[in-house]
């Protein structure tokens with residue numbers, strides 16, 4: 001189970017063990033739990049998003065979350081939006097947009113999504 005508390009393995013190990021990464025990806029697909037750390041899109045999250053982008057809406061944030069989950073875990077595991085502050089996210093999203101070949105529209109929407117996600121209080125354990 002990957003949680004926010006799971007320590008990130010050093011990146012050089014991730015790159016060296018592509019097979020392990022593949023195995024984890026398959027396990028994630030089977031358990032459908034690896035995106036658990038990424039907040040779901042709720043009206044509350046959309047409210048946070050609208051403080052940065054008044055045009056943000058629920059369907060748009062759903063698209064941004066889906067892109068995040070699908071495009072940001074091919075080289076490393078998904079980064080918890082709460083693990084970085086706002087300034088760090090600006091820097092990383094700029095850098096990673098190129099790696100993930102995002103359009104500028106996708107990059108902007110995903111930045112608004114992660115910044116809103118990091119402000120959303122953690123969901124209660126079910």
Ligand code: HEC
Nearest residue numbers: 011068071072073074075076079084092093096097099100
């Ligand atoms: C093509 C491979 C690749 C893709 C796709 C990718 N990343 Fe990365 N990511 C890396 C590498 C390599 C690093 C190591 C740092 C560097 O390159 O500067 C990294 C580092 C990071 C870090 C910093 C981790 C730390 O050191 O604390 C964050 C945050 C991050 N990526 C987020 C994302 C997001 C968000 C996306 C999707 C938009 C994404 N990454 C897609 C390769 C990738």
